[in-house]
Amino acid sequence: MILAGIEPRAEMVHWWFATGILVLGLLFFAEVIVGPEVWGRRPWRRYLWPGLLFLLGVLMWPVMALYTNSMIHMVAHGSWAQVLMIAGGAELGVVRGKLHSQYWRLTSAGAFLVSGTAFLVHEQNGWFFARAAFLHHALGWTLIVASIFPLVQAIKPRSLIAASGFATTFVVVAILLYCDRDSAAILGHFSRFAGVMHR
Amino acid sequence: MSANFAHRLEGTEERERVATRSLRVRLVLAIGPTTMFGGIAWALVQPWRLTLLHPAGQGFWWLFSEPPLYVVLVGALFRFVIAPGLVEDMEAAE
Numbered sequence: 001m002i003l004a005g006i007e008p009r010a011e012m013v014h015w016w017f018a019t020g021i022l023v024l025g026l027l028f029f030a031e032v033i034v035g036p037e038v039w040g041r042r043p044w045r046r047y048l049w050p051g052l053l054f055l056l057g058v059l060m061w062p063v064m065a066l067y068t069n070s071m072i073h074m075v076a077h078g079s080w081a082q083v084l085m086i087a088g089g090a091e092l093g094v095v096r097g098k099l100h101s102q103y104w105r106l107t108s109a110g111a112f113l114v115s116g117t118a119f120l121v122h123e124q125n126g127w128f129f130a131r132a133a134f135l136h137h138a139l140g141w142t143l144i145v146a147s148i149f150p151l152v153q154a155i156k157p158r159s160l161i162a163a164s165g166f167a168t169t170f171v172v173v174a175i176l177l178y179c180d181r182d183s184a185a186i187l188g189h190f191s192r193f194a195g196v197m198h199r
Numbered sequence: 200m201s202a203n204f205a206h207r208l209e210g211t212e213e214r215e216r217v218a219t220r221s222l223r224v225r226l227v228l229a230i231g232p233t234t235m236f237g238g239i240a241w242a243l244v245q246p247w248r249l250t251l252l253h254p255a256g257q258g259f260w261w262l263f264s265e266p267p268l269y270v271v272l273v274g275a276l277f278r279f280v281i282a283p284g285l286v287e288d289m290e291a292a293e
Contacts, residue, residue: 008260019269026230026277033226034285041288045281178266199247 007066011132011182018177020056024049025170032163046095054088057081076122079114087111102157108150112169116143128189131181139176142169227285231278238270 027049031039040046060081068074090107093099119140125133146169152162183195242249249268250261 008264012260012264015264015266015269018266019273022234022270022273023276026234026273027281029230030227030277030281030285033223034289038285038288038292041292042284045284178270199245 009182010067011180013063013067014177014180017056017059018174018180020052020059021170021177022174024052024056025167025174027052028163028167028170032160032167047092050088050091050095052088054085054092057084057086057088060084070122072122072124076118080118083107083111083114103154105150105154105157108166109147109154112143112147112150116140116147119143125191128186129191130189130195131179131184131186134186135176135180139173142172142176146172224286224289227282227289228278231274231276231282234274234277235271236274238267238272238274241270242267 031049058081060077064074064077064081067077087107087110090099090104094104117140119136123133123136123140127134127137146165149162149165149169152159153166156162181198184190184198245267246252249265250257251265251268254262
């Protein structure tokens, strides 16, 4: 297929998403340090991370459409796109003043849970099959465990620990995504069915 | 309370306030350079992740995909676009 020849490799797409997620992580950290009042002093800054989250959701649709390795990949990427857009949209609504309840933060907890589950479900191989498989498992469990942070934020919006944990999760996810290679060893393990090994 | 003691106490509080403020400012200003340093360190540890260092025979996507440079760019973006306004607003708020 012509498309298969010109489309970027899956690992590259992971690195691009890692970059967007790293930006989000830094923004969250900055907001934790300066506090929501200072952060909200400039309107464009308030829209920055919900807008970027929504954009990442939108960009997940081409990933769903073009990286159709299997049905489960399509379902996983499609559900990701939806939950990221819902979480980004809800946060945009809160920032704009159209939505008022603090419980809209639960959409972020939902996004974490669905994303984590999607990571785990669409990885068919075991942890030590190859680095990509290991990272999918690690990312899945990281997101599922970290969904506690937005959950706490929905109940206690001023919780510094929850906000710091939320920010840290994004940085950790970015690092894990940057580590991804389509076929590379993980801690000395590499299945002979995983293709040609790269560094 | 004697005037001297009250004045000293007020001075201590002011110093603590300034110290706290400058710590937060320094933290915000450190986010970008720390990220950039991470990207540079990564490039030094794994130079093969930068295809620009050995571009012969690489296609467009491989030349476009330079993860350590992305990290440096994110750090620079934060330092020069986000951080200055935040520091200004922090100081204005105080």
